[in-house]
Amino acid sequence: MIESTLRDAFHRPLRDLRVSVTDRCNFRCTYCMPAEIFGENYKFLPKTEVLSFEEITRLTNIIVRLGAVKVRLTGGEPLVREEIETLVAMLRGIDGVDDLTMTTNAYLLPKKAQALKDAGLERITVSLDSLDDAVFRKMNGNRSSVQKVLDGITAAEKAGLQPIKINAVVQRGVNDNTIVDLARWAKDKGYILRFIEYMDVGNINGWRMDDVVPAKEIVERIDAVMPLEATERNYKSEVALRYRYQDGGGEIGLIASVTMPFCGACSRMRLSAEGAIYTCLFASEGTDLRGPMRAGASDNELEQIVRQTWGNRVDRYSEIRSGQTDPARKVEMYHIGG
Numbered sequence: 496m497i498e499s500t501l502r503d504a505f506h507r508p509l510r511d512l513r514v515s516v517t518d519r520c521n522f523r524c525t526y527c528m529p530a531e532i533f534g535e536n537y538k539f540l541p542k543t544e545v546l547s548f549e550e551i552t553r554l555t556n557i558i559v560r561l562g563a564v565k566v567r568l569t570g571g572e573p574l575v576r577e578e579i580e581t582l583v584a585m586l587r588g589i590d591g592v593d594d595l596t597m598t599t600n601a602y603l604l605p606k607k608a609q610a611l612k613d614a615g616l617e618r619i620t621v622s623l624d625s626l627d628d629a630v631f632r633k634m635n636g637n638r639s640s641v642q643k644v645l646d647g648i649t650a651a652e653k654a655g656l657q658p659i660k661i662n663a664v665v666q667r668g669v670n671d672n673t674i675v676d677l678a679r680w681a682k683d684k685g686y687i688l689r690f691i692e693y694m695d696v697g698n699i700n701g702w703r704m705d706d707v708v709p710a711k712e713i714v715e716r717i718d719a720v721m722p723l724e725a726t727e728r729n730y731k732s733e734v735a736l737r738y739r740y741q742d743g744g745g746e747i748g749l750i751a752s753v754t755m756p757f758c759g760a761c762s763r764m765r766l767s768a769e770g771a772i773y774t775c776l777f778a779s780e781g782t783d784l785r786g787p788m789r790a791g792a793s794d795n796e797l798e799q800i801v802r803q804t805w806g807n808r809v810d811r812y813s814e815i816r817s818g819q820t821d822p823a824r825k826v827e828m829y830h831i832g833g
């Protein structure tokens with residue numbers, strides 16, 4: 496008899512699976528995949544090393560059987576993976592997936608939104624760090640205008656992908672002076688905007704604490720022009736702190752991994768494009784499933800590896816950040832999808 500919910504060493508259940516379907520992206524965001532490192536000749540994973548849709552579906556099925564109910568498709572940029580809607584339909588067929596969503600930069604949504612919806616995708620999260628075109632281009636490696644992303648969001652709306660959430664990473668001295676405009680726009684449009692504290696993900700984004708705008712300050716800036724009040728999380732392990740507008744005009748979220756860590760209820764596992772599972776965004780290493788799977792392991796054998804990996808999990812990087820944090824090389828975010 497399979498246990499419904501698997502618990503880690505801190506008794507945290509496995510509830511969310513983030514599936515990175517590719518390590519490639521059509522943007523070059525400075526805090527994730529800076530262009531000076533990921534240039535024209537950068538060697539991404541060869542196709543043979545990337546999981547097939549059948550392999551992703553098989554592993555997702557096993558992890559859902561162990562308790563994951565929410566599946567988020569990420570990358571790199573998931574829409575650069577060809578025929579991604581085929582995978583959406585395969586995952587939609589898995590019993591136990593209560594919530595199937597995707598995080599995208601929306602650039603390819605005009606072409607894909609309807610097909611994703613028809614395949615069973617329910618909702619979508621779009622990364623948009625600023626409405627100021629010059630600021631946005633500076634942050635995405637000059638790979639897209641704001642308008643292209645807005646066109647993608649409009650396509651998602653037309654296709655009926657709802658609700659639409661917007662994620663914005665806030666960096667001091669880069670886009671923090673544009674967050675009020677972004678909040679006003681999202682409020683008018685009825686989108687749930689979540690501000691993300693700039694994080695020391697991976698090893699290459701040159702992160703400094705000085706560049707972090709704490710969630711508290713972000714709230715103060717918005718509240719000064721559009722009064723806010725704190726409200727409850729939707730569920731215990733939800734990453735965002737929620738604030739709603741006092742005039743009833745919607746809400747914003749704050750993902751405060753640096754100043755208000757939420758490791759205590761973290762229920763997220765990540766599956767990388769090459770088939771390794773990671774138990775933390777800031778992990779240094781993952782556990783390979785592709786090797787055993789391609790070597791003929793049964794579902795039960797793969798399940799045992801997942802059980803053991805989660806069962807032994809003691810991750811709480813954000814809670815112990817600062818001096819205590821082991822400087823071991825962390826996995827890059829584009830590899831396991833935020």
Ligand code: SF4
Nearest residue numbers: 758761775776810813
């Ligand atoms: S730092 Fe790791 S353990 Fe903490 S919330 Fe993030 S992913 Fe979870």
